[in-house]
Amino acid sequence: METVVITGATSGFGVNWLYQMDESKQCCFFVLGRDESKFKRLISDKPLKNDVHFIHCRLDSFSSIDSAVKEIQTKAFKVDILVNNAGVWSSDEIAFSQDDIEMTLAVNHLAPFVLTGKLLPLLLKAEKASIVNTASFRHKDASPSTHDIQLMERYSSEKAYCNSKLYSILFTQKLASLLHNTQISVNCFDPGIVDTEMLKKAFPKTLAFIYPLFRKVIARTPEKGAQTGVFLSQPNSKTGNYYKDCQPKKVSKLANSKALSDWLWGESEKLSEFSYPTFTANDRTTKP
Numbered sequence: 001m002e003t004v005v006i007t008g009a010t011s012g013f014g015v016n017w018l019y020q021m022d023e024s025k026q027c028c029f030f031v032l033g034r035d036e037s038k039f040k041r042l043i044s045d046k047p048l049k050n051d052v053h054f055i056h057c058r059l060d061s062f063s064s065i066d067s068a069v070k071e072i073q074t075k076a077f078k079v080d081i082l083v084n085n086a087g088v089w090s091s092d093e094i095a096f097s098q099d100d101i102e103m104t105l106a107v108n109h110l111a112p113f114v115l116t117g118k119l120l121p122l123l124l125k126a127e128k129a130s131i132v133n134t135a136s137f138r139h140k141d142a143s144p145s146t147h148d149i150q151l152m153e154r155y156s157s158e159k160a161y162c163n164s165k166l167y168s169i170l171f172t173q174k175l176a177s178l179l180h181n182t183q184i185s186v187n188c189f190d191p192g193i194v195d196t197e198m199l200k201k202a203f204p205k206t207l208a209f210i211y212p213l214f215r216k217v218i219a220r221t222p223e224k225g226a227q228t229g230v231f232l233s234q235p236n237s238k239t240g241n242y243y244k245d246c247q248p249k250k251v252s253k254l255a256n257s258k259a260l261s262d263w264l265w266g267e268s269e270k271l272s273e274f275s276y277p278t279f280t281a282n283d284r285t286t287k288p
């Protein structure tokens, strides 16, 4: 029986992702979220057929992530699939996480960085494991400043979001190379423009009058938005890639920069005060 850990399944297309995996797998879900009653309401009409453990986890708090991982460790001896789907389009005014880090960077990048690192020992215990990170086509609009990762000098919610999605790709590639000796694959994807709460928040306020039409004509349904994520949530021989519509796609020039990815890794370790252990070929044979 597979163990699946998923974030961002309390809203948007993450819920559809969960239902689509529920249809095709015999597994046990660990849903990490900040509002259990919201999650229970979401699934009340159509209960999941697999077991679900709701684990309280605020992704804007490193101590909350740490507690969530400890709780998973008491209930599971391995993790087969880790889905880092949660994300935020933050407020127009700069906001900060519980750890005093710019909110978008904290939730969209540092949370997956820490959660994944802390779950690696359990991922290594699976026969074959997959990590899936939700990125976005908006990574192409990123413009990171290496002296100001938190955008303290010139913040905008859009810039913070686009940068964070570039970081999802850089993180995926670097992690894939660190794990190349193991049985873990790590990939990311662009779900397209999906009709969710986030889309509404991200939509330019000056064009709000056309949002209902845009949503109906241009945006994908949450079912469709989840499809590539579901496709990647199975044992994968490919690793370190960016997908759209279940096909590998090219990324921007910045997303291919080794120097940028090394810089990001160093900044992520500093800000989160968490360092990845090094894994060797022997780790892949570790069995529960």
Ligand SMILES: NC(=O)c1ccc[n+]([C@@H]2O[C@H](COP(=O)([O-])OP(=O)(O)OC[C@H]3O[C@@H](n4cnc5c(N)ncnc54)[C@H](OP(=O)(O)O)[C@@H]3O)[C@@H](O)[C@H]2O)c1
Pocket: 007, 008, 009, 010, 011, 012, 013, 014, 032, 033, 034, 035, 038, 057, 058, 059, 060, 085, 086, 087, 088, 107, 134, 135, 136, 137, 190, 191, 192, 193, 194, 195, 196, 197, 198, 199
């Ligand atoms: N919609 C699009 O067009 C689009 C396009 C490209 C990429 N994406 C990416 O797709 C992913 C899912 O987005 P969506 O459109 O489905 O958005 P959504 O409906 O706003 O859902 C976001 C999810 O992230 C969770 N989350 C946010 N902040 C959190 C925190 N501090 N702690 C714990 N959980 C937190 C939310 O939990 P709550 O339910 O508690 O709020 C929710 O489950 C995101 O990574 C997003 O960047 C979306």
